[in-house]
Amino acid sequence: MTKVMERSVVKQLKHIFEPKSVAVIGASGDLGKFGGRAFFLPLETGYRGRLYPVNPTRSEVFGVKTYPSVLDIPDDIELAIIAVPAPMVLNTMEECIKKGVKGVVMISAGFAEIGEEGKKLQDQVVKIAHDAGIRMVGPNSNGIYSSRVRLNLLYYRSPRLGSISFISQSGTLGGYLFEWANSKGYGFSKFVSSGNQASLNVSDYLEYLGQDPDTSVIVLYIESVQEGHRFVEIARSVVKKKPVIAFKGGRTAVGSRATLSHTASLAGSDEIFDAACRQAGVIRCYEVTHPFDLAEALAQQPLPKGKRVTIVGSGGQCVATADACASLGLELPEFDADTKRRLMELLPPHAPVPTNPVDTAAGGDPMTGPLIVDLLAQLDYIDGIITHGPMIGWGITPERITSLLTESEMVTSIPEKYGKPVVCTAAARRQGRGDVGYDLYRHARIPMYTTPEESARAMWGLMEYAEIRRKMDQS
Amino acid sequence: MTKVMERSVVKQLKHIFEPKSVAVIGASGDLGKFGGRAFFLPLETGYRGRLYPVNPTRSEVFGVKTYPSVLDIPDDIELAIIAVPAPMVLNTMEECIKKGVKGVVMISAGFAEIGEEGKKLQDQVVKIAHDAGIRMVGPNSNGIYSSRVRLNLLYYRSPRLGSISFISQSGTLGGYLFEWANSKGYGFSKFVSSGNQASLNVSDYLEYLGQDPDTSVIVLYIESVQEGHRFVEIARSVVKKKPVIAFKGGRTAVGSRATLSHTASLAGSDEIFDAACRQAGVIRCYEVTHPFDLAEALAQQPLPKGKRVTIVGSGGQCVATADACASLGLELPEFDADTKRRLMELLPPHAPVPTNPVDTAAGGDPMTGPLIVDLLAQLDYIDGIITHGPMIGWGITPERITSLLTESEMVTSIPEKYGKPVVCTAAARRQGRGDVGYDLYRHARIPMYTTPEESARAMWGLMEYAEIRRKMDQS
Numbered sequence: 001m002t003k004v005m006e007r008s009v010v011k012q013l014k015h016i017f018e019p020k021s022v023a024v025i026g027a028s029g030d031l032g033k034f035g036g037r038a039f040f041l042p043l044e045t046g047y048r049g050r051l052y053p054v055n056p057t058r059s060e061v062f063g064v065k066t067y068p069s070v071l072d073i074p075d076d077i078e079l080a081i082i083a084v085p086a087p088m089v090l091n092t093m094e095e096c097i098k099k100g101v102k103g104v105v106m107i108s109a110g111f112a113e114i115g116e117e118g119k120k121l122q123d124q125v126v127k128i129a130h131d132a133g134i135r136m137v138g139p140n141s142n143g144i145y146s147s148r149v150r151l152n153l154l155y156y157r158s159p160r161l162g163s164i165s166f167i168s169q170s171g172t173l174g175g176y177l178f179e180w181a182n183s184k185g186y187g188f189s190k191f192v193s194s195g196n197q198a199s200l201n202v203s204d205y206l207e208y209l210g211q212d213p214d215t216s217v218i219v220l221y222i223e224s225v226q227e228g229h230r231f232v233e234i235a236r237s238v239v240k241k242k243p244v245i246a247f248k249g250g251r252t253a254v255g256s257r258a259t260l261s262h263t264a265s266l267a268g269s270d271e272i273f274d275a276a277c278r279q280a281g282v283i284r285c286y287e288v289t290h291p292f293d294l295a296e297a298l299a300q301q302p303l304p305k306g307k308r309v310t311i312v313g314s315g316g317q318c319v320a321t322a323d324a325c326a327s328l329g330l331e332l333p334e335f336d337a338d339t340k341r342r343l344m345e346l347l348p349p350h351a352p353v354p355t356n357p358v359d360t361a362a363g364g365d366p367m368t369g370p371l372i373v374d375l376l377a378q379l380d381y382i383d384g385i386i387t388h389g390p391m392i393g394w395g396i397t398p399e400r401i402t403s404l405l406t407e408s409e410m411v412t413s414i415p416e417k418y419g420k421p422v423v424c425t426a427a428a429r430r431q432g433r434g435d436v437g438y439d440l441y442r443h444a445r446i447p448m449y450t451t452p453e454e455s456a457r458a459m460w461g462l463m464e465y466a467e468i469r470r471k472m473d474q475s
Numbered sequence: 476m477t478k479v480m481e482r483s484v485v486k487q488l489k490h491i492f493e494p495k496s497v498a499v500i501g502a503s504g505d506l507g508k509f510g511g512r513a514f515f516l517p518l519e520t521g522y523r524g525r526l527y528p529v530n531p532t533r534s535e536v537f538g539v540k541t542y543p544s545v546l547d548i549p550d551d552i553e554l555a556i557i558a559v560p561a562p563m564v565l566n567t568m569e570e571c572i573k574k575g576v577k578g579v580v581m582i583s584a585g586f587a588e589i590g591e592e593g594k595k596l597q598d599q600v601v602k603i604a605h606d607a608g609i610r611m612v613g614p615n616s617n618g619i620y621s622s623r624v625r626l627n628l629l630y631y632r633s634p635r636l637g638s639i640s641f642i643s644q645s646g647t648l649g650g651y652l653f654e655w656a657n658s659k660g661y662g663f664s665k666f667v668s669s670g671n672q673a674s675l676n677v678s679d680y681l682e683y684l685g686q687d688p689d690t691s692v693i694v695l696y697i698e699s700v701q702e703g704h705r706f707v708e709i710a711r712s713v714v715k716k717k718p719v720i721a722f723k724g725g726r727t728a729v730g731s732r733a734t735l736s737h738t739a740s741l742a743g744s745d746e747i748f749d750a751a752c753r754q755a756g757v758i759r760c761y762e763v764t765h766p767f768d769l770a771e772a773l774a775q776q777p778l779p780k781g782k783r784v785t786i787v788g789s790g791g792q793c794v795a796t797a798d799a800c801a802s803l804g805l806e807l808p809e810f811d812a813d814t815k816r817r818l819m820e821l822l823p824p825h826a827p828v829p830t831n832p833v834d835t836a837a838g839g840d841p842m843t844g845p846l847i848v849d850l851l852a853q854l855d856y857i858d859g860i861i862t863h864g865p866m867i868g869w870g871i872t873p874e875r876i877t878s879l880l881t882e883s884e885m886v887t888s889i890p891e892k893y894g895k896p897v898v899c900t901a902a903a904r905r906q907g908r909g910d911v912g913y914d915l916y917r918h919a920r921i922p923m924y925t926t927p928e929e930s931a932r933a934m935w936g937l938m939e940y941a942e943i944r945r946k947m948d949q950s
Contacts, residue, residue, distance in 0.1 A: 323730035
């Protein structure tokens, strides 16, 4: 047992995700290089600790005085971010140990991913770290993000704050998806590009994020799982507290072949991974962006009591959403006679006889939408609601809304009032149209998706996780 | 046989999609109403014919003099757009016939979709039209769009020009998808919200679009098919010339229940529809937006000779794209020894041993990407290429590119040079970053998608349609 194993992973990862001081070793002024971004981005995002650039060949980067070595910094350094060429890593690591750093993010590449020689160097680096009792992200990591201390080492310059955390075994795709999810409006707590996972692997990050109060949902991009049993054990204990959603790269033969060259790891059997997910209660997705759509709903909405859903909107959206829900195993209960009668009173005269999904028909009073949703949310056989648009007429003024409805009558109050989740399908961009309905939804954190299938999947994610939790509580 | 049946559908639909003069009956100044939009939108989009508003209660709308009746217009009227309340429709229709209009778009609702009484009224309206030998879109249509004459009756105010045509049995969802596809940058030739299909149905529109020189791909949103045999016959003859891609609403029991109330039509058996698609060579999709992603590739790229694909990009993107391709039945052939050797010369030293997909690894010479793609495009066992990003370094100047590569060496020249399709996965928005690579792709009409799965599906669509055509040519 090396010295590192005596210390708790959680405590060690706190040094990495919540450092009070950071040295960027290999900091440069070139934003085309990791060393440039790794210093510039934390500076720009407003890292809340003390940040020092280390570079023996330059006196300053981005206007900040550099130090020739980490040993020259007149301050304690909690986290070292290393972005120097591979041949310089051993020496840099030894200096970090001498300095007493508590954690390392190793951006440098040229280790196990390039073959046997690189693997040897990687083993030496890990031994130095572990002998000194510290842990390391990477090597070959694209960096980390932590909202708590505003530490951002990624391409994306202003990550949106939120409670989704994302562990990615792929650096470039991970960063790409982080940016994609940000552009959708989803907010993040932590991100880690785990690289070659020489010192810390997915299970370690899961353990840390499981207890992290800033994280409410965890997304994984995984190519292979080290220590399978430990993964299942840790994931299962995390899932009891918060949802874990995984996409696995390398599920086909050619995809698996590609992972070998990518992260120096042959993807394990897909059946084994699938069984592990089922055992641990990890929700699995099959397109790279789907976990984030699910995560947004899980981060914002209450958990439903069952899998019974109602859909309120216009005809074709109702049809496509109903198909998608049914395909995912969700139920659309038919309404009782009394509910049908009350719906007919609310719907415009030309609307079809109400059924589930409810076609609100065009041209009705724009204010009846909220009343319909409120009526349906009260039904004890409805567990969640998907609306099409914000159920408020286009371009209506806030004054007209508040003159017609109290706050508690609006759709946005449903999740809190009834403890039932609401998600919405809405066109991506309604800006500049003065649409107060969308603003209200956004403010109330009702997740908005652009297609019926995305909304259905998000509702499925909520219902699936709720079921996983119910089963776990029973066992 | 009514008089209408004697005339060719194609000729009659030309009056509707390429009219020289249009009367909007029920034109109003209220953009919240169909009658307002149906006059304002063609005005704003620059309809290339003569446009007349009809409204007996107003002297002008949007600054244009109105006529009390279509009979008062001192000009021939080729197309009448009718957006008056249902009780006024019979009289309006009779006036249109008297005026000698050649086609009608019936926006008005309150017909078969509201029950037996509405159905009777609908039958009367259709009889008047057909007895006079003319055809009608709708009733209960949300309108049409025709790029040829810039006639736009939809919500979306400035449709992007292109060669995709879209027939939608759902008005609201159809308009929504039309807007969604426009926001993705896909361009349209024609759109029709077919409404209750009392006079013209999907088969009629297909027949017209099949011979329309402005249309290169046809997308269908279908809930039910009338005249199944005719649909298969027409679709099959159209597919010999251009691809037809369909999404069907109501494929599940609850979805089917929803179609009944939506378009007054019970969705047919999903198995029968599926068999019809296979017989006709119609490509079927299972999410509402997927047909448009496929259509964009089919509209812009050459047809591949087989289903063998190569992927060039960064690690995780390669893995996820390879998985998606393999899941769709595409092949990723391994490279021959000579190609591997030549790839190793092009790739940076730290890149993994080249395989298919090709992981270009970060940090290499940004100009080697195009050379790699060109090398692979020449292989006789590769039929199509998926790249990650535009294969040109970020923020590089046009001058530097042209100093290093001739135009015919760029990835954008591959489709024309080798007759092989290229599609690309790229972050949605790179604007303001001065990224000339993306600009070149956009200019060259290389389809860009935001996820590995979208790119894989687009390539699948190209390969699937090419196979359908090969089989048709053989039979």
